[in-house]
Amino acid sequence: MGHYQKSSTRSLNNGTAYLKMRKMSLVELVLFLFTLTSLVGLVLIFLFVIKESLPIFLKVGPLPFLFGSIWQPTAGKFGLLPLLLSSLILVAGSIILAGPLGVALAIFMVEYAPSYVRIGLKTLVELLAGIPSVVYGFFGIIVIIPLVRNVVGGSGFGLIPGILVLTVMIIPTVTAVAADAIRVVPKENRLIIFALGGTRWQSVYRGVLPAATRGIFTGIILAEGRAIGETMAVLMVLGNAPLLPRTLNQPASALPSQIALDMAYASGDHRTALFGIGLLLLIFSALFISLARRVARSAA
Amino acid sequence: MNPKIEVNDLNLWFGRVHILQDIDIIIPANQVTAVIGPSGSGKSSLLRCFDRTNELITRTKTTGHIVIDGRDLAFEDPLDLRSRVGMIFQQPASLPGSIYENVAVGPRLFGIRDRRKLDVIVEESLTRAALFNELKDRLKKSAGALSGGQKQRMAIARALALNPEVLLFDEATSALDPISTQRVEDLIDKLKSTTTIIMVSHNMQQAARVSDHTLFMNVEEDGAARVVEFGPTDKIFTNPEDEKTERYITGRFG
Ligand SMILES: Nc1ncnc2c1ncn2[C@@H]1O[C@H](COP(=O)(O)OP(=O)(O)OP(=O)(O)O)[C@@H](O)[C@H]1O
Numbered sequence: 001m002g003h004y005q006k007s008s009t010r011s012l013n014n015g016t017a018y019l020k021m022r023k024m025s026l027v028e029l030v031l032f033l034f035t036l037t038s039l040v041g042l043v044l045i046f047l048f049v050i051k052e053s054l055p056i057f058l059k060v061g062p063l064p065f066l067f068g069s070i071w072q073p074t075a076g077k078f079g080l081l082p083l084l085l086s087s088l089i090l091v092a093g094s095i096i097l098a099g100p101l102g103v104a105l106a107i108f109m110v111e112y113a114p115s116y117v118r119i120g121l122k123t124l125v126e127l128l129a130g131i132p133s134v135v136y137g138f139f140g141i142i143v144i145i146p147l148v149r150n151v152v153g154g155s156g157f158g159l160i161p162g163i164l165v166l167t168v169m170i171i172p173t174v175t176a177v178a179a180d181a182i183r184v185v186p187k188e189n190r191l192i193i194f195a196l197g198g199t200r201w202q203s204v205y206r207g208v209l210p211a212a213t214r215g216i217f218t219g220i221i222l223a224e225g226r227a228i229g230e231t232m233a234v235l236m237v238l239g240n241a242p243l244l245p246r247t248l249n250q251p252a253s254a255l256p257s258q259i260a261l262d263m264a265y266a267s268g269d270h271r272t273a274l275f276g277i278g279l280l281l282l283i284f285s286a287l288f289i290s291l292a293r294r295v296a297r298s299a300a
Numbered sequence: 301m302n303p304k305i306e307v308n309d310l311n312l313w314f315g316r317v318h319i320l321q322d323i324d325i326i327i328p329a330n331q332v333t334a335v336i337g338p339s340g341s342g343k344s345s346l347l348r349c350f351d352r353t354n355e356l357i358t359r360t361k362t363t364g365h366i367v368i369d370g371r372d373l374a375f376e377d378p379l380d381l382r383s384r385v386g387m388i389f390q391q392p393a394s395l396p397g398s399i400y401e402n403v404a405v406g407p408r409l410f411g412i413r414d415r416r417k418l419d420v421i422v423e424e425s426l427t428r429a430a431l432f433n434e435l436k437d438r439l440k441k442s443a444g445a446l447s448g449g450q451k452q453r454m455a456i457a458r459a460l461a462l463n464p465e466v467l468l469f470d471e472a473t474s475a476l477d478p479i480s481t482q483r484v485e486d487l488i489d490k491l492k493s494t495t496t497i498i499m500v501s502h503n504m505q506q507a508a509r510v511s512d513h514t515l516f517m518n519v520e521e522d523g524a525a526r527v528v529e530f531g532p533t534d535k536i537f538t539n540p541e542d543e544k545t546e547r548y549i550t551g552r553f554g
């Protein structure tokens with residue numbers, strides 16, 4: 001009995017009471033300052049982008065700015081619809097492809113592959129996630145664009161290679177998050193199905209996937225966040241014509257790549273309009289992250 | 301006493317490790333057989349031989365025969381066999397989804413989709429598991445909210461939904477409170493009339509209380525597990541033949 005009491009008070013001291021009663025140590029102070037700095041930095045970025053983009057919203061008006069169908073800064077026309085639609089098509093297209101593929105890869109990795117294959121695939125996924133996006137752009141130009149040119153015709157540049165390059169880029173994100181979600185499902189979920197006479201696929205489909213749904217969707221949403229902000233690779237394959245997308249096989253321009261293309265020389269209203277695009281992207285990624293949070297937190 | 305399962309000269313290896321050695325037993329039909337023995341004495345491995353789930357672990361090898369109702373397991377379809385041999389695990393676990401879906405999952409695996417058929421099966425299985433009245437108003441609610449004891453009885457209902465001939469309990473009450481344990485024991489006593497039950501237990505009182513026959517297993521010096529003694533529970537617990545059995549059941553073992 002005595003031993004039990006002693007160990008229980010000790011564990012209390014190591015837990016919450018410890019933090020409350022002791023003064024902050026040096027390490028904790030440094031960590032706290034770092035946290036504070038990044039928080040302040042984030043708020044400042046937001047405020048700065050709002051301040052810089054405010055004139056364009058006041059001058060053109062928020063609705064004509066967001067939904068105007070002509071982007072022609074030299075003629076004083078600042079309608080974002082062509083860029084906005086292209087970006088949405090890129091995100092939607094790449095998710096439709098990368099979602100199922102990434103999840104299938106995660107299922108195969110965790111539930112089917114023998115351990116040496118699993119380790120190889122895991123390394124490959126991590127490697128793919130770490131490749132700079134310019135390299136994906138090269139891949140797009142060298143491999144995908146000639147392919148598109150041969151199959152559907154035209155220059156090859158445009159939304160189709162954009163979607164395909166983004167798909168390859170975000171599969172690692174989907175796969176990594178989905179694989180983690182699948183891996184933490186208790187082994188009982190599989191055993192229950194096996195013990196009833198289920199096949200391996202049934203153990204995945206009935207025992208594992210329902211328990212991993214939230215994690216899988218979190219991965220897909222995070223990947224969408226990455227896709228909408230992706231600049232370089234997309235810029236290299238889109239053909240960069242800010243036209244309203246009428247077919248998938250036409251040159252286009254997306255929100256982030258337009259900023260990268262114009263920022264070096266833009267001035268005046270054009271410059272503030274680019275900051276307006278930046279604000280839009282910030283809001284999109286905030287939305288995706290809060291959505292991912294909500295999905296991750298919502299009850300099963 | 302009708303034999304239900306005959307085990308002849310069963311040996312089991314995981315990789316190169318000899319796990320079970322020369323198991324020769326006859327499990328009587330419609331009775332409760334308790335399997336006792338120290339940790340690592342192959343009790344769970346033996347149970348998994350009866351529904352062939354050892355095969356899901358890579359690199360296992362079995363020799364010898366297990367015959368249920370005159371049919372050698374080696375020649376049966378393992379999925380079909382598992383539907384006829386239910387297993388209840390130690391950890392009370394539920395699948396995501398409702399109580400109803402948790403019980404209906406077995407029949408669904410075998411292609412039963414008709415709602416009315418499933419309704420009947422779910423109600424019957426929960427009734428047999430003495431759980432229907434307790435849960436009938438919340439069948440569509442999440443099973444995750446059930447208590448450990450309720451989850452364990454739901455697991456029994458889930459197994460019963462496939463109408464198994466044999467039920468295997470692997471320390472199914474060791475994570476439960478005394479009242480839930482009592483309920484499961486009562487249930488085992490009731491299910492005897494329709495199924496053959498094999499239960500692993502670390503609780504000697506429970507084995508003595510619930511079972512008709514007791515199998516004592518032990519690991520020998522060479523690392524493989526063997527049957528030390530198998531007989532009527534009364535005899536094993538009052539007048540064991542082997543001195544190791546006596547030491548184990550009186551808690552003076554190793
Ligand atoms: N998946 C596995 N791979 C390799 N060896 C295993 C595996 N599972 C069990 N073993 C080994 O088989 C032997 C018997 O284990 P088993 O789980 O059958 O014992 P048990 O009597 O059920 O023990 P406990 O009372 O602790 O549950 C042990 O030596 C164990 O280490």
Ligand SMILES: [Mg+2]
Pocket residue numbers: 343344345470
């Ligand atoms: Mg065990």
